[in-house]
Amino acid sequence: MSGPNTQYDPVEVSALDPAAIDQAVQDALSAIAGATSLDDLKTVRTAHQGDRSPLALANREIGALPPTAKAEAGKRVGQARGRVGGALKQRQAELESERDERILVEEAVDVTMLPGRRPLGRRHPIELMGERIADIMVGLGWEVAEGPEVEAEWFTFDALNFDADHPARQMQDTFYVDPPENGLVLRTHTSPVQARSMLERGAPLYIACIGRVFRTDELDATHMPAFHQIEGLAVDEGLTMADLKGTLDRLATELFGEGIVTRLRPSYFPFTEPSAEMDLRCFVCGGTDPDCRACSGTGWIEWGGCGMVNQNVLRACDVDPEKYTGFAFGMGVDRALMFRTGQSDMREMIEGDVRFNAQFGMEI
Amino acid sequence: MRVPVDWLREYVEIPKQARGADIAAALVKVGLEEEGLHGADLTGPLVVGRVLTQQLEPQKNGKTIGWCTVDVGDANGTGEPQGIVCGAHNFQEGDLVVVALPGSVLPGGFAISARKTYGHVSAGMICAADELGLPDDGSGGIIRLADRLPAHELAPGDDAVPLLGLDRETVEINVTPDRGYCFSMRGVAREYAHSTGASFVDPVVALRDRAPAGNDAGFPVELRDEAPMRGRAGCTRFVARIVRDLDPAATTPDWMATRLTEAGMRPISLPVDITNYVMLALGQPLHAYDLDTVTGPIVVRRARAGETLTTLDDVRRTLYPQDLLITDGGERPLGLAGVMGGQDGELGEGTTAVLVEAARFDPVTIARSARRHRLTTEASRRFERGVDTDLAAAAAQLAVELLVELAGGRADAAVTDLAEPLEPVVIDLDPAAIGRLVGVDYAVDRVTAILDEIGCSIDGSGDLFAVTPPTWRPDLTTWPDLAEEVARIDGYDRIPSVLPAAPGGRGLTTEQEGRRLAANLLAGRGFSQVWSAPFVGEALFDQLGYPADDPRRSTLRIANPLSDEAPLLRTSVLPSVLEVARRNVSRGTKDVALFEHGLVLGGPAGVAPTYDVGVYPGAEAVEQIAAAVPAQPRHLAWAMVGEAEPAGWWGPGRAADWADAVGVVHALAEAFAVEIRVSTGAEAPFHPGRCARVELADGTYLGSAGELHPKVVSALGLSGRPVGGELDLDRLIAASTSPQASGLSNYPSAQSDVALVVDAAVRAADVEAALRRGAGDLLESVTLFDVYEGDQLGEGSRSLAYRLVFRAPERTLRTEEVNDLRDAAVAAAGTATGATQRI
Structure with a gap:
């Protein structure tokens, strides 16, 4: 605005005339008010505040006035320029604000058009279930132990008091590694991890074993040739069946909620004596529906086997049965998942259809 | 084991009103789990009716219905005849029929009510056999009671439920392997008594008293076991009884046939049914021979190599030298001892004299024979689990009595009873130890009372008892066995719940934490986790293009695989993932990203010896066993098929490519803070030009990733350009580091871009490594931001454009310094790879 004014051509402007100054101000204010865009306002600014605007020209005339008139004219023109400048500034702010708001409106999108450009994957719920159980046991001060899936027969059976000729060993439906006389099997339960842990670490011992186990069952709605087990083993001085029950009660409460009712029922397992089955009060019918499909009307759902570690197991694993007692329990992780999620067909758990995992979040 | 309730009632006092469900509930308390309830799934009023009138009315739909009035006595409350529409006509006026009156519920939940049909109000139903859950009697429709029951004993209005046995119930229970004696009504009755306190009288006591002792006239029998198994003779008692003058026309009475059927056995002929009946009643398997076909003496011996026997199931079996035979x-072999009889000596239609065998066979011998011949029978199941060791004479006595009573036979005075003494089992028991194991403070007299109740005899006092278990409990051999008896009879529900305080552990291991991290990372990148059974077939290795000497071909074989197509254990996880991907695609999911981690076979297997139960074989032996188990590293594999990013309103999708697969490796390496080296790989099953070989900094092979070989893609039934990868997760986690913090410089960074022309065969990773080396410590990052191949460069060259970012820890770098560093980097790249700067 203050560049060299080559076109300077002093003109006797009537602007020094108060009426003309007022007129110029009025013209400017109405032009400013009439500007509807920032571009309009720019034009208005040039016309009424620019170097060639009437008020600028009038201002320039002041220098040529006699001193007596200078003060009055300067004051008048100064005030006029101030009013115009103020109005411009205010209008500028108004229009900028309007523009900013308009842009936000114009930029709005339909956020309900879910992008989903990179879909999230999923963890398998069985593994999440296993992790949840592991966390509960770790919270109780236990550790999580693991072992191989192709396992020595001795760790899998003999060390656990499964005699070679005992019917219980036939019931296991074992996959044998060829040739069978080499003594290797696919573990039928996670119990060999118990034997390994006792042998490696001795007593006292509080471990949970979680892993995949194998039985020669064809795949159908309720059987899988491979499935998942969680087992617990505690060996210490003075442990009793009451400690076993307490541990199972706690695990059941953490997994299935406060108020879950449990019962122990006599049973038989080679590696425990006394042995028991742990049942849960049916959480579908609560034991009130004789036609309940979850519990077949018995009111109880079989959860897992347990008992006090057979002295023969302690002996085989080099733990002194005179000094230590132990308890052990085992249950299916897959079954626990079925209880928790209402899943009814086991095949869906192993087939790997992405729609299966997608039903669940990343937490079970 | 199926237990007909009325049979059970014969041995133990069960309250009259008790139903099958009540009995099952009592049995479960002492450890006999309910498997099911059968029968009695009908409620009345189901009554006897006499048809007064039957008016046949043809209908428009072509059927003819019968409009009947039936006298049902006072059962309908009025005494008036009941009007019933019936579609079947195989009865006539005057016949006695079964009427389901309104309010009754037939099997299947079929409720009967009065309803309007064919212009009449039909108030009930005239029943056919199948509608009541009864087997068809050949009438082909409505039951005519006179065909089944003595008509003179029937009157209209009588309750038909007991008349037809429709109130009969069978409780099916699961018998655990330690309770062989519960494979009998006698055993289950005893357990029912233990559970409820009901009065139980052991039927064997009286039978044993009545059974005559062996005498010189007895049929000659020799026990000649020359190869006892595990030091135990195969047969230690043999009772033989003879019954003559049987009436070959005598048939099995209905009550016995019904009980056998309900217990799950098929009636065959009276003498055979009697032996089965005694087995079910008392638990002792018996065998009956046609006396006229046996010349004797009966010799019990082991089989000879190559010997054969045709068993009653009509199978000719080649015998094993360990099999125990009755000859x-x-x-001449007459039977596989304790398992199944042979066709020689079999009872026939004309049999009039039988020899009944009741023997004590060793469980191990029988178990092995049954297993070898894959022949599990009612007899073998009982012998394997242990039959009452003092039952043979009593059981034979019952069989003889029934043959006399039902078949008109005459018991021969000749009695054989060969018995070898058994080692008595005596258990030393400190009664307080039971409470210490169970966690309940049992009084000493409570312990002795329970042991007495289950049949033990007890000597001693104070803190040491000598307990001799009853002959029907061969499973009781140690004091914890007795502890279980005390705990279960006293009730498991009396055991309190106490949470033990573990000493506190180390938490999850690095491996366990690492596995979760890897899995969560892949899931976060869009991969869905799967798991697969580890069985594969040889053909898969060919499909994957493994060379003949590929170590992944050497694996273990399952001796008894579920499928002959997949008898091998997997050595790699990626094929499992690809198989699941294929399944997803075939189900219509076109874009699939999957991962799996699991164990694979990773090394040779040895021979793992076994040792007897209850014995610590020593540290060296345990080490030898453990060493025989092959290495089984945990692998992580991932695969993508179709688009990595789907198409949508935002534009087209992006197909998954090799970079997605290799990117997973880099993400994992960053997550575990592991330095990796990627080089060009050529491993199957990958595309030889699109395979990244990944190693740890020390050169250890970690895995490979990239695009799959096109031949593999088609061999596996996939299409498109699937990508994937696999690495050894154990190695990755083990290599995981905890880097030290170095402090962040707040001075400005300076960047410099260079374009390097290299031979197309030069790998970007080598160029980058050289740049890093040449640039020195002040280099903060190197990024390949452009790759150019084209006419300006000429055939066989490409240009790699890198952005080098430098930063000094304690000052601002000067431009000349940065230029010098850049030049040094370029020079190093030039030396190492022949790269020249493109100006």
């Missing part, structure tokens, strides 16, 4: 005269 005639030592030569």
